[in-house]
Amino acid sequence: MSLRPRKRLGQHFLHDPAVIARLVRTIAPAADDCMVEVGGGRGALTRPLLETVRRLHVVELDTRLAEKLESGVARPEQLILHRADALKFDFASLAAKPGTLRVVGNLPYNISTPLLFHLLEQRAAIRDMHLMLQREVAERIAAGPGSKVYGRLTVMLAPWMEVRTCFHVGPGAFAPPPRVRSTMVQMVPRASPLFAMKDPDRFAKLVARVFSMRRKTLARSLRPWLTRQEIAEAGVDPLARPEQLPPEAFERLVRARRAGAGP
Numbered sequence: 580m581s582l583r584p585r586k587r588l589g590q591h592f593l594h595d596p597a598v599i600a601r602l603v604r605t606i607a608p609a610a611d612d613c614m615v616e617v618g619g620g621r622g623a624l625t626r627p628l629l630e631t632v633r634r635l636h637v638v639e640l641d642t643r644l645a646e647k648l649e650s651g652v653a654r655p656e657q658l659i660l661h662r663a664d665a666l667k668f669d670f671a672s673l674a675a676k677p678g679t680l681r682v683v684g685n686l687p688y689n690i691s692t693p694l695l696f697h698l699l700e701q702r703a704a705i706r707d708m709h710l711m712l713q714r715e716v717a718e719r720i721a722a723g724p725g726s727k728v729y730g731r732l733t734v735m736l737a738p739w740m741e742v743r744t745c746f747h748v749g750p751g752a753f754a755p756p757p758r759v760r761s762t763m764v765q766m767v768p769r770a771s772p773l774f775a776m777k778d779p780d781r782f783a784k785l786v787a788r789v790f791s792m793r794r795k796t797l798a799r800s801l802r803p804w805l806t807r808q809e810i811a812e813a814g815v816d817p818l819a820r821p822e823q824l825p826p827e828a829f830e831r832l833v834r835a836r837r838a839g840a841g842p
Contacts, residue, residue, distance in 0.1 A: 593623045593685050593711070595752035603627045605745050605763060606683055606709045615673055617665050617684030617694070617710075619648045624685065629657050636673050638665045666690060666697055671704035678768070680704045685711040688757065692716060692732055702739055708766040709745070717744060717762035729822045731790040735783065737826040738773045740766045774827045781833050789821040789829075796820060801832070809835050 593599060602624060608614060608631040615636040619625045621644065628635055629652055638661045639645045645662050652658055661668065674680040682705060686694060691712050698708065712720075715728065721742050722729040736742065745763040750756035776782055785804075792800040798807045798817035807817040813835035815828050 592620045592754050593752060594621075594754050595748075598748055598752045599623055599627060601746065602709070602711070602763060605765070606681075608632050608681075612681050613674055613679045613706075614681040614683060615670060617682065617686060619660075620644060620685065622648050622651050624683065625658070626652055628683070629654055633657060634659060636661060638663055638668050638670075640664050665694055669701075670698065671701040674704040677703050678706050681706050682708040683710070685761075688713045688716075688759070695720075695732065696735065699736065699739060702768045705768055707768075709763065710766070711748065711761050711763050713757075714747060714760040714762045717764050720764060720766075724823055724825050726822070730793070731786055734786050734790075734826045734829060736766070738776065739769055741769055742766050774830055776830060777834055781836070782830060785833055785836075786821075786829050793821050797824075797832075804836055805832065 593602075606628075608628055610631060610633050612632050614628065614632050614634075615638060616625055616628065617638055619637040619639045625635065625637060625648060634657050636659045637648065639648060640663065642662060645660055649655055649658065649660055670680060670682065682698060691710075695716075698705065716732075719728045719730055719732050720736055721744055722733050743765045745765055748761040748763065750758070750760065753761070785801075789797060789800045796818045797810055797815065797820070800821070801810065805813075810817040810832065813828075813831040815824065815832060
């Protein structure tokens, strides 16, 4: 497939055979896997996956690539193509049973973070995810408190996902070469949350608020919802900034919220 990548879609097509082979080994597909690839592109990963899995779902927004993909695989009857925007796609609808869907893909850099949040909402259907991400995003996912890249994405994924960095990939493995390095990441939904959550929606809103003002202390960013004393009583330093807190500390702040106040 010689179709040119579209910059507005953040397309960087994987083409290095050694990297592709390593990806497939890491994913370790099995014949009966319920698997979906996000963005089939030119089929670099699609074709080797179809050598093993009996059926492969592919979500592809670019109609040019979708058409080429259908005609460019050896066994098109095994390919189920969804011409859709991955950010709006109902991934859970592909899983016959909870916890069975395997998600793979080389994610466009410009949608990777919102797509991860979208997939997180459908985690009950997912068995695992193997995703090629911009290295900076991968570092954010795996970061610990105190790191400069520790942020909202880190905290939101931590209660629900176990994250493992698989390997790094240089720009030359893609066409056109991106200006950044990439990282293959494995994410597996936890059997139970890392810590109990009283209200996941309030947790998400509180985390979003404090990281939108990450240079401010918690006492300032949470002023409409919690007093300094209430923050301290939750075991959190009111003068700390959000990147200094472990994920479970945000849950303590949610539980400390006054009735009628807060997110």
